[in-house]
Amino acid sequence: MNIMTVIQAGELLRDAGLKRTPQRAAVLDYLARAGTHPTADEVFAAVNRRLPRASRATVYNALRALREAGLIQEVRFDAAVARYEVNLMPHHHFICRVCGGFEDVAAADVQPRVRLKDGYQVEGCELTVRGVCATCGERGQPRRARQRV
Amino acid sequence: MNIMTVIQAGELLRDAGLKRTPQRAAVLDYLARAGTHPTADEVFAAVNRRLPRASRATVYNALRALREAGLIQEVRFDAAVARYEVNLMPHHHFICRVCGGFEDVAAADVQPRVRLKDGYQVEGCELTVRGVCATCGERGQPRRARQRV
DNA sequence: TTATCTGCAAACGCTTTGCATCGGA
DNA sequence: TCCGATGCAAAGCGTTTGCAGATAA
Secondary structure, three states: OOOOOHHHHHHHHHHOOOOOOHHHHHHHHHHHHHOOOOEHHHHHHHHHHHOOOOOHHHHHHHHHHHHHOOOEEEEOOOOOOOEEEEOOOOEEEEEEOOOOOEEEEEHHHEOOOEOOOOOOEEEEEEEEEEEEOHHHHHHOOOOOOOOOO | OOOOOHHHHHHHHHHOOOOOOHHHHHHHHHHHHHOOOOEHHHHHHHHHHHOOOOOHHHHHHHHHHHHHOOOEEEEOOOOOOOEEEEOOOOEEEEEEOOOOOEEEEEHHHEOOOEOOOOOOEEEEEEEEEEEEOHHHHHHOOOOOOOOOO
């Protein structure tokens, strides 16, 4: 899913027991269209463009509410800053050692077989794959580090 | 490895091109003995117990130097706070949904098969397994959340 | 001897919170 | 109407940095 209509956003919010405010809808809509892993500040910038009176605190509050409702996911990769993405199909992440860029990896492309001690129940797993992306592999060193998305 | 002698710590530091200071040795020694995933603050508390004049800044500096030297590893799991562990055998992590505790999972118990797009080189991967640990599974709900280690 | 590290304090960046007001249901 | 969300500002927390003095090599 790459497009989330305003109506869909409203339904998702209502189903999650959250009020449908323009700010929350804007956050959800932006994340759904982004296709990247925006930071809270990037979400704020986008939301603020559409709703100039929207504040950082509101965006942070909205991100938390959406996360707790299970509508979006928080990823941290290496850094302290949180990044967000809508909950679509289960997937994993690839981080390029050279340019630092992030990419999604479809869960279908990964088959982790996990054996834990007796009594441990596995409910899911997240894989972070590290390596070098095709672009960086071609030219050896990137002219400049790719923007982390 | 669960024991790191002061001599070993000194060798590791020297091999990494770092000066062997009592503070750094204390950080390394504590992490090697810990068997958990201490936060910077927990490392500071432990180091400060042995070296009462050691400061937080020094511990943070030491943790960064050791990380950049590849002697220790930083893990973040979900949270903003960084946690540290010595670089031993490659391994993954298990996080209990109920008590929030972390545990190591030997890499041998995981066989991730990753297929990426052409040109992508995989250098390694970190798996975070989520579920319920044996203790929490037995008693349904924990009396109190286990300390995250 | 000298580059490096320590310790202190202050700054920094990201995130949360208190509170009065506003607005969706 | 009324509970919950917004917006502002200020605080909180983990971490980094500047700098003078100390120290390992």
